[in-house]
Amino acid sequence: MKARQKRLVLVGLALVGVAGATTLALSALQSNISYFFSPSQVMASEHPTDAVFRVGGLVVKDTLARQEDGLTVHFKVTDNAAVVPVSYTGILPDLFSEGQGVVAKGRIGTDGVFYAEEVLAKHDESYMPPEVADTLQTAHVDGIVEQTTGANTPRSATQ
Numbered sequence: 001m002k003a004r005q006k007r008l009v010l011v012g013l014a015l016v017g018v019a020g021a022t023t024l025a026l027s028a029l030q031s032n033i034s035y036f037f038s039p040s041q042v043m044a045s046e047h048p049t050d051a052v053f054r055v056g057g058l059v060v061k062d063t064l065a066r067q068e069d070g071l072t073v074h075f076k077v078t079d080n081a082a083v084v085p086v087s088y089t090g091i092l093p094d095l096f097s098e099g100q101g102v103v104a105k106g107r108i109g110t111d112g113v114f115y116a117e118e119v120l121a122k123h124d125e126s127y128m129p130p131e132v133a134d135t136l137q138t139a140h141v142d143g144i145v146e147q148t149t150g151a152n153t154p155r156s157a158t159q
Contacts (some may be wrong), residue, residue, distance in 0.1 A: 034105055038135040043082040047108060055084055055114055056103035056132040064098055077102060077114075079132075082138040088116040097120040101132045 001009075006148060007019045036054045038046045047053055063076040075098075085102050096102065096119065104116035 034130040038079045039077055039084040040082040042084050043067055054103050054105045057137055059098045059102050061098045079135045086114045087117055088119050093121040102106050
């Protein structure tokens with residue numbers, strides 16, 4: 001083989017290697033991606049049925065219930081337009097509380113309950129995940145009336 005042919009073979013092998021590495025990186029990123037959906041979108045079945053995704057909103061007051069095992073909790077998440085029941089087995093973040101912003105990552109079950117693998121809570125008094133703030137603002141601007149339970153008082157999206 002001539003020197004020119006050797007260079008072309010090396011360039012070709014390098015391109016195949018780069019293409020292979022790019023394919024592996026993109027497939028790894030695709031398998032780890034989880035999209036955000038609001039409770040309204042989840043209740044409208046706009047979420048993937050076979051993939052992990054995130055749902056976020058406010059934890060509805062008086063819906064937090066712990067099971068006897070001490071690790072499993074059930075609560076509801078709202079965007080002031082729809083409510084999604086969530087089940088989580090594990091230790092909740094210290095800042096998790098009713099009426100506060102939360103993002104849960106997991107899958108929706110056939111029974112309509114979102115089974116969370118991970119729950120994230122806000123980290124200080126004024127923080128809310130951007131996706132949750134946008135969803136709550138949209139629900140507020142669209143004039144959607146928030147669902148209230150029991151003695152809860154309506155709460156605006158800007159509080």
